[in-house]
Amino acid sequence: MNQARKPIRLTAKLLKNIDAYWRAANYLSVGQIYLYDNPLLKRPLKITDIKRMLLGHWGTTPGQNFIYVHLNRIIKQHDLNMIYVSGPGHGGPALVGNTYLEGTYSEIYPDISQDEAGLQKLFRQFSFPGGIPSHVSPECPGSIHEGGELGYSLSHSFGAVFDNPDLIVACVVGDGEAETGPLATSWHSNKFLNPLSDGAVLPILHLNGYKIANPTVFARIEPEELDQFLRGCGWTPYYVEGDEPSLMHAAMAETLDSVMSQIRSIQHNARSNADLTRPRWPMIVLKSPKGWTGPKWVDGQQIEGSFRSHQVPLSDPASQPEHLQMLEDWLKSYRPEELFDEAGRLVPELAELAPKGERRMSANPHANGGQLLRDLIMPDFRNYAVTVPTPGAVKAADTHELGVFLRDVVKLNQPQRNFRIFGPDETLSNRLNAVFEVTRRQWDARTQDSDEFLAEDGRVMEMLSEHQCEGWLEGYLLTGRHGLFNSYEAFIHIIDSMFNQHAKWLKITAQLPWRQPIASLNYLLASHVWNQIHNGFTHQDPGFIDLVVNKKAAVVRVYLPPDANCLLSVWDHCLRSRHYVNVVIAGKYQAPQWLSMDAAVKHCSEGIGIWHWASNDHGNAPHVVMACCGDVPTLETLAAVSILNEHLPELKVRVVNVVDLMKLQPQSEHPHGLSDSHFDALFTEDKPVIFAFHGYPWLIHRLTYRRNNHENIHVRGYKEEGTITTPFDMTVLNDLDRFHLVMDTIDRLPQTGEKGIHLKQQLQSKLIAHRQYINQYGEDMPEILNWQWGRSHVIKPRLAG
Structure with a gap:
């Protein structure tokens, strides 16, 4: 991490400008949900200014805008290398609005210009046919995390910082999202983070109290119980609570300064003093009203601070004149005339608050990982051939032979630190034993003398959670590295939905010329249906293939090599490939070998x-x-x-x-x-x-x-x-x-x-x-x-x- 710059004093003027920037982001967010025309309210709002179909999610948005502007301040303060992961789901208006304010959006999409015409296009495209989705989608600069499905934000964030010692990921965890199984597990990712060679994740639990229609568990348990839970998971929580903006801005700024100081201290202690004692990393709990700064009451029902603010608080301004007036009052409450000049540009004093160049979270190359991707150094797979004098004359365990090849892939790429193997405690079971000749499992918790293959710095990531391993690997790939996931075939189904989301991400990003291709998501499914005779019916299911072939043909590949030499040839191809999901199924027990290496290469090339x-x-x-x-x-x-x-x-x-x-x-x-x-x-x-x-x-x-x-x-x-x-x-x-x-x-x-x-x-x-x-x-x-x-x-x- 770069040395701290001269501290920027938290003056009243700076806090006032931060508040104004927040108001600008909130204004853009409301405009995206509602406005079809009249983007700067230069005339009274009319029915024709409103979109005919109102779609979007307001409830989480003002809190995320609040977080974003404060992260911008500390990025400038410390010259941080930081990206933002939005976990709460449909927080699209916040991230799109902030990327627009800091200029990245207009650089990537020049027709969405930083003027009144561009504002109108920005508003019209949101949740509109031919436009952009309501969540934090691949189309949004700075995003590595599709916000449509909940539960994977922390796993993706940790995957992003593995082997990225200078990177910090600010991960906003929705309190609804926190109820999902994958997210509940991912709090334990801190036991696998090496402060010497990895970056840092700053979780920000956005405690706004409600899901779509229900309160959240974390918001309704006693505060001390929540604190005990977070501390029990190994975190040091800092709390920012309230609803009065001026007090909240001061509290958030001071808290972020404290948190950054603690992160810097942890990393300095590991890197300068060789102290690898597992730290209690800091995190923030931000407790703010759901739908903050929006309508407080509508038609006699509470909106701000309730579940009713989750989506569109004023759902029918076209047929209810009083709603139209409330919408206009809501938009005007942000005082857009103070924020944008006559031409529709953010006033220079506020624009100056955003970081510059690649320090902008929306322009950070780690959020477009293909820009950073480097080819793996690959051994010649032919050197690992099983000698097959005639078809069926010898036997070998296919994945065992693959393990020897992967051992050397690990070894050759250790200096680059850009390749890892992920799996739920099955690397040995799947016969990839040889990799442990050159590396260990990464592990930052306590160890005992009887443990095997554990170290603070390892190329193998194992946790008995398929969700966690999949999320780590996706975050690793999305930030420009390579890896593979090995699993029992029957239990890869646990991450069916995660595979779906990643395949959709690949499909969409392949259509965006500014997104660079990333390394393929590679699955090795061993211990397959025909091998699982000792575990029985519960372990016998080859149905993942059926799910995979549902995805777009441009994305998915499925390989079933018949022997070890074919398996080696296939994996050489998969590890070199880009922007695919490769599924490879192979056996782990002794079996007849059919093809010489030359014959296998020819056969696999033809498929x-x-x-x-x-x-x-x-x-x-x-x-x-x-x-x-x-x-x-x-x-x-x-x-x-x-x-x-x-x-x-x-x-x-x-x-x-x-x-x-x-x-x-x-x-x-x-x-x-x-x-x-x-x-x-x-x-x-x-x-x-x-x-x-x-x-x-x-x-x-x-x-x-x-x-x-x-x-x-x-x-x-x-x-x-x-x-x-x-x-x-x-x-x-x-x-x-x-x-x-x-x-x-x-x-x-x-x-x-x-x-x-x-x-x-x-x-x-x-x-x-x-x-x-x-x-x-x-x-x-x-x-x-x-x-x-x-x-x-x-x-x-x-x-x-």
Whole structure:
């Protein structure tokens, strides 16, 4: 942090100007909600000056305006590198208004000029067709946090300051937002903050008392109980309370001076004295009326200081003349003639209060992280190849091999401090063990001798909260760094909604030329549905893929590599990519390896392809296409093909493996999609396709329903059958096993005749034998455990012995 400048004395004149700046921000906020014309009230307000549809949220806005102007003062005072995260949700009028006052908005959107015409456009566009949303959206300069969904402000803020030692994030937490599970957990982020190498988060709990229609818990518990809660979470709270502006301005200014002094002291103690004792970071509790400075009473009902100020306090001025007059009085109470000159520009004395250049919170490059993004230093993934002399000849644990590669990604990028791995206590469980050879888990709470891999400065971030890890990673990415999230597949659903919001953010920001692309949000989903035989049904759910493909095609990518070399190739691509959500699903147990590294690179580059070494239709049209997507489906498909080759050798079988799931969609639906001619060349136009899929079967039908041969595609996948059982039995329970796949083929190829009927009977007997064997011995039959591609696989109807 830069050294403090000469203190700016809190004179009466300075406080008066701060109040005037606050009034200007409030005026702009009310104008955005209501005004269609007459932006400076140069004539009496008329019905035609009011928007016909009134949308917006006033209640949180004046408090956020109050906070913003006071943060501007301390930024100038200390030359701070600070950004603002708005947690209360629909606080759009405040942030848009403040970015306009400090000039950034007009720089990015020149048609919203700093004059009367620009004011009118600023007001008209808000919550208006073709305009901007009512919350703090990607279109708003300085924002890294979409305000539509509540609960993630503190997590994003901490993610932003990791490895950013000079950055301070002022995070406004709404007291309604504070009731969400993710926010309640994120108070504990301070146990993961290293004051030596990380920045600081200044939470400001905006205690205005109400949600949409109810009081908030924090506002109604006893003050000492709230204080005990915050202190119990490791914070040192400072309180600013009241409703009289002059007293509140003085109190807020003095409190911020104290808070900044404490932050500087903590960081100096860590950086100069090597004292890494976990500090009790300061925070502020701002208690002000909801809808502060707005109408106090309307139609006999209290507005200011009640839930009724949450949205539009005067909801129908067009049909109620008294409301129109109240609106005019409300706007005039801010005395706009003192704030803006005749041309509509903020008067110079007030404009001088805002920081300059990139010190403006709306122009800080950390809030447009792509400006700061630097490529990762990447090892050559080919050097980590599993040697595969012939398909299926060796076994390896795919994610274990990936862990060795990620270890060196961590190592190479440690000097840049721009890469971290996030996950809910599952990095070891997901077999990424090797990363702990070069780093530790970041941890700033107490330790014991029996602990493992804990340190104040680590590249692995683990907390048993998927929400927290996701929020940290998003904040890290949004401020220009790289990372990945590893999780059990079933429990990634916990952050479904967070993924949705981030995907929407990527979609919108890709359309804004001033927003620079950020590093992709990368998910590694291991311990997947077919691996979770020891934890059972609760841990078996591949449905995250279905959610992901709902998002815009320009944003999402889904990869299901069949082996370790393909997994390495995919991850090299994902870590280099920009502005996507990449979902990669991989197994963590020993499994057959199919492709050499050269073959894997070619296969992954194409995303889909015929495995000629597993097919026997060379130069001929196939009788059946055996398609597979995912590691376990690939294994079962190849085992099924081996049975067909041995017992029905006259059948021409083509094996198609899919790595990039989006290849199945038409080109018109996804940029990775295959053309119809290419799809037909792989899957034929009229032959049966037996498709073994990692997830729910209907997703394949959804992706291929417009294809010529869709009616002949028969999909096997997870059909919500699971328990604690053997690995092979999981596939049997869901009809994805090799025996069912062969029977499905026979059912669709009547030309197999008596041989097919006989083989099907043998396979049905084999399924009975399988059930008897696992019930007796608790493991899969030897012929399943020891199966290898290329060996003879005689089907016997009964158990030996």
